[in-house]
Amino acid sequence: MILLLLIVIACLLIVVVFQFYSKRTLQKQLDTIVKQVTPIVENQISSPILLATTDGHVANLLIALNKLIDQNRAHTSHFIRTEQSMKHMLANMSHDLKTPLTVIAGYAEMLQAQASMSESEQKRIINHVYEKTEEINSLIHSFFDLAKLEAGDKQIPLDRVNVTEICKQTILMFYELITNEGITVDLDLPDRPLYALANEEALNRILSNLLSNALRYGASGKVIGLHVSEEAPYISIEVFDRGTGIQESDQQKIFERMYTLEESRNKHFQGSGLGLTITKRLVEQMQGTISVVSKPNEKTSFVCKLKRVNP
Known part of the structure; x- marks a missing residue:
């Protein structure tokens, strides 16, 4: 025991x-x-x-x-990148607003100082002032459009959209401008309608932005292309040019807010820097993807993929 x-x-x-x-x-x-x-x-x-x-x-x-x-x-890391992007955006926006405002101020001084100016000269100056005012207005609208998209305040209703027809309509809008520049159009659209889950207004804007971008940066290659194909379960839309292209380091930043290629700070060649950012946001809201591949002086290609739907 x-x-x-x-x-x-x-x-x-x-x-x-x-x-x-x-x-x-x-x-x-x-x-x-x-x-x-x-x-x-x-x-x-x-x-x-x-x-x-x-x-x-x-x-x-x-x-x-x-x-x-x-x-x-x-x-x-995301916060730091966003902060840097915002600083870059504000700096570029300040630059892009300052340029037309300086021109407007200069023309206003001319009108004020030269009382004996001819009527035709006055009209010419007023037309320039109007153009610069529209430039500022367009930039501000783009900025607020992007802000609404990123804040989720702008809802895009999705429906079955005839991609083939919209591409035809959009390229026709640019056709005269492209051919007047001596640029060849490489067009490859299917004979039958292809439908995607999209928004007609948003898709029009995406195509317009991509074609404008190709004209702005790729006109030197003398070829601008628009190809549409079916890659189940997607509809693939490719807009390309054969211009100077985008360096690999820039390809990672091309969709950032207000990002523009440094050699294109000349206003004759560059836009607000918001077009591609807005394009990417619109594609994402339509449940699609967009990518860029570029070989300078060979081919710069933007490919947008949207979900295919049955006719």
């Missing part, structure tokens, strides 16, 4: 000692985690928490914390 009691007491002592050391080990592991978490919180360090443990609960805690750190790193 005494022997049995001693065995029980020994077992209890072993359990108590095991629990004591387990608790102590757990406390040390938690203290180590806290020491690694503190600089991450205070100094915005994004290194993972490293700890060797055989405790399943502690291991699960480490996995969860490291996932949270990864998400925080991604959000921080």
Whole structure:
């Protein structure tokens, strides 16, 4: 009887000692985690928490914390990119507003200073003022359109849209302008209607932006193309040119707000820098994708893919 009691007491002592050391080990592991978490919180360090443990609960805690750190790193990186993009956008917008405003101010001074100016000269100057005013108006409208798209305030209803017909109508709008520049049109549209889940107004704007972009940057290649094909389950729309193209480093930024190629800061060649950003947002709202591939002086291709629907 005494022997049995001693065995029980020994077992209890072993359990108590095991629990004591387990608790102590757990406390040390938690203290180590806290020491690694503190600089991450205070100094915005994004290194993972490293700890060797055989405790399943502690291991699960480490996995969860490291996932949270990864998400925080991604959000921080996105915030930095967005902040830089906004600064770049504001700088470019300031430049693009300042240029036409300076011209308008100059013409206003001319009208004010030269009272004996001929009527034809006055009309010429007023026409220039009107053009620059429209330029400013267009830029502001583009800016607010983008703001509405990114804020989710502008809803785009989707329906079955005849892509073939819209492409025909859009290229006809640009045909005279393109041919007057001595540019060849490479057109490849299917003989039958192809339908996609889209919005007619949005698709018109996307195509207009892409064709305008091809004219602005690719006219030197003397070829502008529009190809439409069926790549189940998508309808693929390709707009391309054979101009100077886009360097690989610029291809990653081409859809950013207000991004324009540096050599194109000349207003004769560049737009507001919002066109491609708006294009991308519109494509995404129609549940599609858009990509760019460019080989300078060979081919610069923008490909938009929309979900195909049955006739």
